[in-house]
Amino acid sequence: MFRTTKITLRLLLVFSLLLIYFPHSLPSADAAGTGQTSQIDAVLVVDVSNSMNKSDTGKIGNEAMKMFIDMLSTKGDKVGIVAYTDKIEREKALLEIKSPADKEDLKQFIDGLNRGPYTDIAVGVREAMKVLQNSADPNHEPMIVLLADGNNDFNKNSGRTQSESDKELSQAVQEAKDAGIPIYTIGLNADGKLNKEALADLAKQTDGKSFSTNTADDLPQILSEIFASHLKLKVVPIPSMTGNGKFQEVTINVPNANVLEANISIMSSKPVETVLVDPNGTEVAVPSDKVLLSKSKSYSLLKLLTPAEGDWKLKVKGASKDKIDINLVFNYDLELDLDPIPSKTYKKGDKIDILAYLTSNGQKLPNTELYTNMNAVLIVKDLDTGDTEEIKLNNTGDSFEGSYSIADKHDYELVVRAEEKSFYRETEPVKISTKSASSAGSTGTSTPKPTDVEKAKPFPVMTVVIWALIIIVLLIAAFVIMRMVRKENKGFVGQLVIEIRDENTNEKSFPQYKKLGAFKGKFNLHQLLQLAPELKETEGFIFTPGPNDRIIIRSQGGGTLEKSGRAVDISKGLELKGGDRITVPLNQSDKTIFLEYLV
Template sequence: MWVKLSRYISFITISLFITAGLLPIKGYAVDTAEKMDAVLVVDVSNSMNKSDKKKVSNEAMKMFVDMLSVSGDKVGLVAYTDQINREKALLEINSEEDKTDFKEYIDSLTRGSYTDIAIGVNEAVKILDAGKAKGHSPLIILLADGINELNPDSGRTQKQSDKDMQTAVNKAKAEGYPIYTIGLNADGKTNQSVLKNLSKETSGIYFTTNSADDLPSILSEIFAKHLKLKVVPVTKLTANGKYQDVVIDIPNENVMEANISITTNKPITAKLFDPDGKEVNIPSSNVYYSSSNAYTLIKLIKPAFGKWKIQVKGINKDKIDVNMIYNYDLGLLLEEPANKNYGKNDTVGIKAFLETGGKKLQSPVMYKEMKAKLLVTDLTLKKVVEYPLDTDGKKFFSNWKIPDQHKYELKVLAEDNSFSRETNSIVIDASRKTSSVLAEEPKEGKGVKWLGTGIGLLAAACFIFYILSLVKKANRGFIGQMVIEVRDENTGEKTSPQYRKLNAFKGKVRLHQLLQLAPEFIETESIILVPGKNDTLILYNKGEAVIERSGRAVDAAQGLVLKKNDRLKIMLHKVNKSISLDYII
C-alpha cells in the first residue's frame, strides 16, 4: 500500500514540477514543404517577336505548370501589352486535365502593340488578392523584354505608369507577394533597374538572360527557390540518335515528388526503369509526363528509393540537359532547451529532429546526408554566428556555450544538395537571471509553484483530481492555426496573413514566439496561449497591451477563452501597431 502511495505521490510531485514550470515542457518549430499560389505575368507586346521568336517563354511557363504539385497548387496568368491582353484567375490544380487546360490557354496568347509593365503587375496583385488560398505561399513571376512603350493616343504618361507601379509594389510588399522578375535582354535594351527594384522591394529575385532558351531553366530555379528546394544537375548529353542511359537517384523514401526536366532544342523520346530494372509505363498512375519542342518533364510521384534509369533518345547532335527537383514531405523541429536560469558560460543542449506526418523521422541515412548548423543571433550586438551540429542518425545535436551575458535568438538550418529546411526561432535570455522561457506562466501554474519545493506534498491528496486536471492541461496539445496580421496604425499598412500551426507546441506558447520573436514585439512575451477544453484556447494577458474583441476592450488577465473563428485585436503599448489574431481549425 505504501509503495503504491509513494509512486502516486512521486507522480503528483513530478506533475507539479511540470505544472510549475520547473521541468521542461517541449515546444517545436516546423518548416515544411508548401503549396503555392503563382501568377505568371508575361509581356506579349510585338517587341517579343524579336527577343522570343520561338515563343520559348510560353514553353517555359508550361513547364512551370507541369512542375506544380499533382494536387493543391494554384496558378493564374496575366498577358499584357499597354493593356490586359488576356488573364486567367487562379486555378487550383487537381488533375492532369487542369494542367492541360491551362497550357492550352498559354498557347492561345497573341501579341499586340505597346508595353506598360505596371498594367501587368497591378493585375497580378489583384488576382492574388481575389484568389489566394489560406496557408499557401503566393508569388508573382514577371517575364519582360524591355522598357515601357506607351500608346501616344491613350493620353497615359510615364509618370502615371510609375505611380501605378509603385501602388502595386506597395500592395505586393504589404501582402507578402514576392515578385520574381526575368529580364529578356536580347537587344540589350531591357530596363534592368526597374525589374531589379521590383524584386528587391518585394523580397523576390531578379534574373536576366540574353537568350529565350534560358527561360525554362530560370523558371525551374524560381520554382525551387520559392519552395526552399534546389535544382540538382543530373547530366548533359549530346544526342547520338540512340537511347542513352541517364541514372536518376532517389535518395530516400521521403521524396514526395521528383521532377525530372529534360531541356532540348528538338523533341526526344524516353523510357523509364525502376530500381529493380523493370520498365515503367510513361505515363502511368505514378508517373506524370509532358513534352514539347523545348522540354520534356517526367514527374515521379512518391517514387521508390534507389537508382532509377531513364533512356533518352534525341535527334543526332542535339544538346540535352537533364536536371532534377525533389520535393520532400519533411519538416525540421527544434526542441526547446530545458527551462532554467541561463547565464554567461552556461551550456545549452541543442537538439533538432527531422519530421514527416507529424512524427520524428527514423532515417539514419537522411541525417547523415544532411549538414546542419545552429544559427545564433546575438540580439545585443546584432551579430550572427554559425555552429556546426553533429548527428547520431536520430537527431542533430550540440552543446552550445553562452559566450556573454546577452540575449540570443537560436534557430537550426539543415540542408543537402537538393533542399533545405529551417526552424523558427527560440530566445535564450542570459542578460538576466530568469530565462525568457520562464518569464511568465499562466496563473494556474503560479498558483501551485510553491508545491515545487516539496512543501506540503502530503497535503496534495485532497487536491488529487484538481492537480491531475492541471497536469493534463499542461501537457495538452494544441490544434488548429493562428492567423496573424500586423497593422501599422500610423500608415494603415497591413502585413499579409501569416499562418502559424499550433500543433508544433505543447502546453503553452507565447505570442512572441508566433511572431518569430521579432524585437519590436517584445511586449507580446506577456501574452500566453494555453489549450482549453473542447478545442478552445485560453489567452492570458500579463502585460500592458490592450485586448479587444468586437471593438471592445476585454480583461484577459484571468484568462480569455477563444473558440473556433474567434478574432481578437491586440493594441501594443510600446509601438504604434496592432495585431489581429484569428483562431481557425
C-alpha cells in the same frame, strides 16, 4: 494583404480571448503536423509587348511557363496568369489543379496569348496582387513570377508617366511584402537594355529571387530553379548529352523513401523518346498511374509519384546533334524542427543550446540514413545591426546539435538550416532578446513573507463569477462562430451554363459549363467568367447556396435581371432552382449574359 471578412474578424477576436485566458489549452505550432508538403498559389505575370518578338522569337517563355505548370502537383496547387502590355491584355484567375486536364486548360491559355504595343510593369504586378488577394488560399504558399524584357514603354497619348508607374509599382510591392508574397523576376536581355537593378530590387524587397539572361533558351532552367527555390528544394543537374539517334542512359538516384515526387525535366529543341526502368530492373510504362508524362515542343517532363528508393535508369533518344539538358527536382515529405528554447530573455554571455531534427508528419524521423550526407548551420541575425553569423552544427546521426553564446544586449533571430545535394529545410525563426535581462535580475532586496492577514484572504467569489461569465461568453461565441463558419463554408451543387451575346454584332459564344463544386460560401459572376477585364461590372452579382440544392443570386448595389422575359429586382436575392434560366444585361460592355442552372 488578403481580404478580411466580418467572420474572420470575429474569429480573430474570440481566438484572441482564448489565447489570453486559456493559453495552455491550445496546441502549439510545434505540435501541429508539418509533414504535408506546401502547396503553391502562383501567378505568372508575362510581358506580351511587341518587343518580346525580338527577345523571345520562339516564344520559349511560353514553353517555360508551361513546364512550370507541369511540375506542380495535381493535388490542389493553384496557378493564375496575367498577360500585360501597358494594360491587362488577358488574364486567368487562380485555377486549382486537380487533374492533367486542368494543366492543359492553363497551357492552352498560354498558347492563345497575343502581343501588343507598349509596356508598363506596374500594371502586371498590381493585377497579380489583386488575383492573389481575391482568391488565394491562406494555407498555400503564394508567389508571383514576373517575366519581362526591359524598361517601360508608355503610350504618349495616355499621359502615363514613369513617376506614376513607379509609385503604383512601389505600392504593389509593399502589399506583396506585407503579405509575405515573394516576387521572382526574370529579365530577358536580348537587346542589352534590360534594367537588371530595378528587377533585382523588386525581388529583394519581397524575399524573392532575380534572374536575367541574354537568351530565351535559359528560361526553362530558370523556371525550374524558381519552382525548387520556393519549395526549399534544389535542382539536381544531370550531365548534358548530345543526341545521336540512339538511346543513351543516365542514372536517377532516388535517395530515400521520403521522396513524394521526382520531377525529371528533359529540355531539347526537338522531341525525344524516353524509357524508364525502376531499381528492380523492370521497365515502367510511361505514362502510367505512378509516372505522369507531359510534353511540349521544347521539353518533356516525367513526374514519378512516390518512387521507390534506389537507382532508376532513364533512357533518352534524341535527334542527332541535338543538345539535351536534364534536371531533377525532388519533392520531400520532410520538415526541420527546432527544440523549444527554454527562455526568450537572456543576458550577454549566456549560452543557448541548439537541437534540431528532421520530421515527417509531425514525428521525429527514426531513419538515420537521411542524415548521412547532410550539413546544418545555425543562422543568427542581429536584429539591431542587421549582421548575420553562421555557426556550424554537429551531425549526431539523428539530429543537429550546437550552441550559441549571446554576443551583446541586442535582439536576435535564430534559424537552423540543414541541406544536402537535393533539398534543404529551415526551421521556423525564433526571436530572443537580452534587452530586458538587466531589469529582470535581482534588486538586492528579499521578498517579504506573507502576513497572517494575507494568509487569511477570503474565497475569491467575484473572481470565480467573472471567470464563469467569461467561459459562458466564450461558449456562446464559439457556438455562433460554428454556425457562421458552416454558412461561410457551405458548398454548391450543380453547374451553370454560360453564353455571352455581343449586342453590337449579335454573335453568341458557345455554351460554357462551369461546375460549382469548387466554390464555398459565395462567389461572384466575375469569378465565374475568369475575371475577364471587359466584364468587370459582373463583380456585383453574388451567388450564395440556398436550401434544397438551390442557389441565390443578388446584386450588392441593387439591380435587375430578366427571368422568363420579366425584369426582376435582385437586390434582396433571387432563388434559382434546377432548370431556371436568367439573362444579365451589361450596360458598360454592350453584352448580354445568359445563365442556366443545372442540378
